[in-house]
Amino acid sequence: MSYTIKTLNKIAKTGLDKFGEGYTIADDAANPDGILLRSASMHEMEFPESLLSIARAGAGVNNIPTDKCAEKGIVVFNTPGANANAVKELAITSMLISSRKIVDGINWANGLTQDVAKEVEKGKAQFVGPEIEGKVLGVIGLGAIGVLIANAAVNLGMEVLGYDPFISVDAAWGLSRAVKKATDLKTIFEKADYITLHIPYNAQTKGTLNAEAFAQMKKGVRVINLSRGELVNDDDILAAIEAGTVGGYVTDFPNEKMINKPGVITIPHLGASTPESEDNCAHMAAMQTKVYLETGNIRNSVNFPNCEMPLSGVQRITVAHKNIPNMVGQISTALADAQINIKDMINKSRGDYAYTILDLESVSSEESIAKIKAIEGVLRVRVI
Missing domain, CATH: 3.30.70.260 (ACT domain)
Structure with missing residues (x-):
């Protein structure tokens, strides 16, 4: 049996190589059995009758019409956990740069032109910021990424509160015993010095952090959003920063409202941008597709x-x-x-x-x- 795979984005070769003999891989295949993609939008695409599966080399599937696919019997896969370590490392980085004013300090230092050493000593006080050791981190969402961040934060000497009413058995097994359970978001908001979001974006989670949520938070809280921009209400968090409620906001999803705003650090969607993560996602997407096409077995589908x-x-x-x-x-x-x-x-x-x-x-x-x-x-x- 032979199969045709269409790619809509550049997929790491280490992943595509997993298909092996019997597979034709092309970015212009007219009647593919499977599609592999990363961020390309499929909402306006017409699906050929040949199409059996779609695999997203990443966790989010907002770029894929999953319900439309389900109605056609097309199985949609994602790759949960494949980029977890990359996002974990960026989340830890985000906590540090939101505390220590490192980005502001670098930009200021790069603008110095003379008597640099002297000016550094005179000006460094404006970039003082707190350490994260001993502080409280609230992790909202304890999937593959949230668990890694919670455990890493414990090892860095933080007190960690985790909130996830839908935590899986596998995630619970991997979670450090030092992570304390929060029974509701209100507990996170009231106690956390840092809050990091790791939940999917949908109609129920849109604007999870809004004016009502910010009103319950500790003054000076740092907020990290490496999941989806829409989980945080842009206008409300800018108002909370201006009011001093939020001491810093790091988002991996820049937009016109967020760039060049005091207290906001915008990262150009780098959560999974590591060679290791791209290889892991491609490998996982390819293997899930291969197994499904050859055996019909389904693992990590989002619509079946x-x-x-x-x-x-x-x-x-x-x-x-x-x-x-x-x-x-x-x-x-x-x-x-x-x-x-x-x-x-x-x-x-x-x-x-x-x-x-x-x-x-x-x-x-x-x-x-x-x-x-x-x-x-x-x-x-x-x-x-």
Whole structure:
């Protein structure tokens, strides 16, 4: 079996090399089986019938119409954790540069033209700032990135409060015992000297930090946003900086309102901009795509459930479908009517969508596959 992969951005070669023989990779493929991308927008794209999967080499998928893809049975992957260390290091950097006025100091020093050593000694006092040791860090969102930051901050001598009502078992296992649980955002706002955001952006999280939130915070709090610009209300944080409530804001998402503002440090979206991170993301995106195309197994999808089963039997059928009653029964009946036994099966659901893998003891007939495709709510059927 051969597959075609389309790339919409430059993807690290170390990742693309994982596809190996049987794969054609091109940025102009007309009818790809899979697409790999980073930040390219797909919202205006028309998807060919051949397209089975889309893999984002990164965590955020705002540039991909995930619901539209789900309706077409196209599985969308992301790469959670692949860039976690890169973002962790930038978050620690952000805390330091927001405290010590390092950026302002560098810019000032670069403007000196004569008697530099003397002027440095005279002027350095204006850039005094606090150390982070012994201070309280509030981490909002304890996924792969949030956990690494919380643990690193503990090792730097900070007191860490973590808030995440949806923390996964894996994340909880990796979290230092020294990290204290905050039961609500109010606790973070009232106690933290530094606040760092590591939550996804959606309708519910838009403007998580706004005027109401800033009103509850400690005076002089430093805010770090390396997740999504829209998580923080621009006008409200600028007002909070002017009022002295926020002592510094570091954002990885510059815009016209944020640049050249006192108290704001804008970083040009460098959270995952390390060669190690780009390699990790590309490798993970490629392997998830390869496994899905060759086995139908799903891991780290954002619009379908994770669903994996070892290959067995003579043939595998996968069915992407709506999460509605009696779907599995109807699929099984279509196979039973054709005298085809199911050797193994797994069904998983996620929200409005579900996914079923069936390993068969004999090869299915075209008629039985047609019957499954005709079931109301079935989005896509694959024979592997």
